[in-house]
Amino acid sequence: MWLTWRAAMEHALYGESGFYLRERPSGHFRTSVGASPLFAEAVLRELVAVDEALGRPDVLDLVDIGAGEGGLATGVLAAAPPSLRRRLRVTAVELAPRPPALPGEIAWSRAAPDGICGLVLANEWLDNIPVDIVEQTVTGPRLVLVNVIDGEERLGGRPGEADLAWLNRWWPMRLTGERAEIGRPRDRAWASVIVRLARGRAIAIDYAHAVDDRPPYGTLAGYRDGSMVAPVPDGSCDITAHVALDACAAAGESAGAVTTALTTQREALRALGITGRRPPAEQAAADPRGYLRALARSSEEAELIAPGGLGGFGWLSQSRP
Ligand SMILES: C[S@@+](CC[C@H](N)C(=O)[O-])C[C@H]1O[C@@H](n2cnc3c(N)ncnc32)[C@H](O)[C@@H]1O
Numbered sequence: 001m002w003l004t005w006r007a008a009m010e011h012a013l014y015g016e017s018g019f020y021l022r023e024r025p026s027g028h029f030r031t032s033v034g035a036s037p038l039f040a041e042a043v044l045r046e047l048v049a050v051d052e053a054l055g056r057p058d059v060l061d062l063v064d065i066g067a068g069e070g071g072l073a074t075g076v077l078a079a080a081p082p083s084l085r086r087r088l089r090v091t092a093v094e095l096a097p098r099p100p101a102l103p104g105e106i107a108w109s110r111a112a113p114d115g116i117c118g119l120v121l122a123n124e125w126l127d128n129i130p131v132d133i134v135e136q137t138v139t140g141p142r143l144v145l146v147n148v149i150d151g152e153e154r155l156g157g158r159p160g161e162a163d164l165a166w167l168n169r170w171w172p173m174r175l176t177g178e179r180a181e182i183g184r185p186r187d188r189a190w191a192s193v194i195v196r197l198a199r200g201r202a203i204a205i206d207y208a209h210a211v212d213d214r215p216p217y218g219t220l221a222g223y224r225d226g227s228m229v230a231p232v233p234d235g236s237c238d239i240t241a242h243v244a245l246d247a248c249a250a251a252g253e254s255a256g257a258v259t260t261a262l263t264t265q266r267e268a269l270r271a272l273g274i275t276g277r278r279p280p281a282e283q284a285a286a287d288p289r290g291y292l293r294a295l296a297r298s299s300e301e302a303e304l305i306a307p308g309g310l311g312g313f314g315w316l317s318q319s320r321p
Contacts, residue, residue: 002145004156005220006185008233009130011148019235020096020128025068028238029223031124032205032265032310033071036300040075042272043121047076050119050201051084053321060087061118061200065193066125067092070102077103089118112196120193120202126243127206129189131181133218134159136173144179151232170247171214179218183244187251194255194318201319202252205265208245208314215242245314257318266311269304276302 003011013019025031032039051060064073073092080088091107092098098108112120134141135155141164143156159167163182167173171180193202209215219242222231231239249260279294305311 001148002154002156003148003233004132004143005146005233006130006132006182008146008148009239012233012235012239013128013130014095015235017235019238022235025238026071028225030226031068032304032313033068033075033123035303035310037075037079038274038297038300039269039304040072041079042269042274042304043072043119044076044079045272046201046203047080047119048084054117054199056087057117057199058087059089059117060084061089061091061113061116061120063091063093063112063116063118063120065093065112065120065122066128067094067108068096069099070094070106070108072121072123073106074103077105112193114196115198116196116200117198118200120197120200122190122193122202122204124206126186126189126204126245126248127240128238129186131183131185131241132159132163133220134163134167134173134180134182136176136178136180138176141167141173141180146233148233151230151234166247170211170244173216175216178216180214181218181220181241181244183247186243187247190248190316191251191255194252194257194320197256197320199320201317202257203318204243204245204248204316205313206245207240207242207312208316209242210246211244214244243314245316249316249318252316252318256320258321259319261315261317263315263317264307264311265313265315266305266307268315268317269301269311274301274304276305 026034070092073090093112133144135144144153145156146153166184173180220231222229222237222239224237229237278298279291283291
């Protein structure tokens with residue numbers, strides 16, 4: 001069966017026996033959430049800052065979108081001081097079934113709640129929102145169709161006018177053979193988050209690229225059992241493509257975001273106290289156990305902010321006061 005990539009991804013990832021409804025993501029790839037509990041601690045610090053900016057409301061929301069196995073929500077809740085925990089309303093938004101061991105205080109929902117007052121976090125969510133792929137030909141962009149059995153590709157028709165306008169604005173292709181991933185579904189998904197944010201901040205974290213530096217042949221990739229594999233949309237692997245976060249930012253602004261910051265995870269986490277600094281060597285003799293603990297912590301921090309790895313992810317942070 002031949003489908004556009006968007007339809008094929010939708011079916012392969014979220015169809016009846018789709019990859020994400022069947023599999024545990026942590027068995028296939030490592031995100032910041034799984035890399036270290038220090039990530040959840042940093043998110044807690046962000047949540048505390050949002051709480052203060054909002055004047056400590058009676059109910060403070062933490063909404064984790066594309067929550068996977070709920071690790072981030074669980075980690076933030078566990079690290080929160082009791083005074084904050086009492087006011088926290090935690091919602092994990094996820095299409096996969098609720099994990100049996102999830103703490104009872106965490107609500108599990110297929111859709112984000114309305115009227116959010118607090119912090120929304122979406123770590124590696126947007127890259128899994130299905131997108132269409134186009135290829136530049138001598139007569140202009142054409143949709144790429146894919147065979148869902150073996151991943152073979154062929155060219156289909158012209159994209160619609162709205163997609164062409166998006167390409168023109170956000171991902172102009174120059175040479176025949178170049179490819180682009182049409183980010184409109186991600187823009188819409190992100191805008192729908194901002195619309196639900198009454199007051200507070202929403203942060204999307206993902207592999208990202210910017211309009212002046214798009215990868216000329218796209219970024220579509222598959223992951224299975226910890227390895228990169230060919231992105232065959234048969235439900236056997238994760239299928240992902242990096243995110244045009246600058247386009248999502250513009251969509252968020254149109255949806256009501258008042259402030260926007262687009263930076264890297266390295267910079268964002270450093271501002272939240274994740275430095276990767278090693279403990280002083282003299283601590284090794286004075287306090288060997290403390291030194292080893294500090295050393296382990298610094299290596300986890302270093303992984304979260306590594307420029308060529310997780311630290312290179314984009315952080316889009318938008319707020320409504
Ligand atoms: C790469 S995983 C990230 C999991 C987790 N955030 C982490 O960092 O470990 C992406 C998750 O987004 C979920 N997802 C994709 N589209 C969704 C949607 N429209 N609503 C809720 N969850 C969605 C998938 O089911 C998947 O579990």
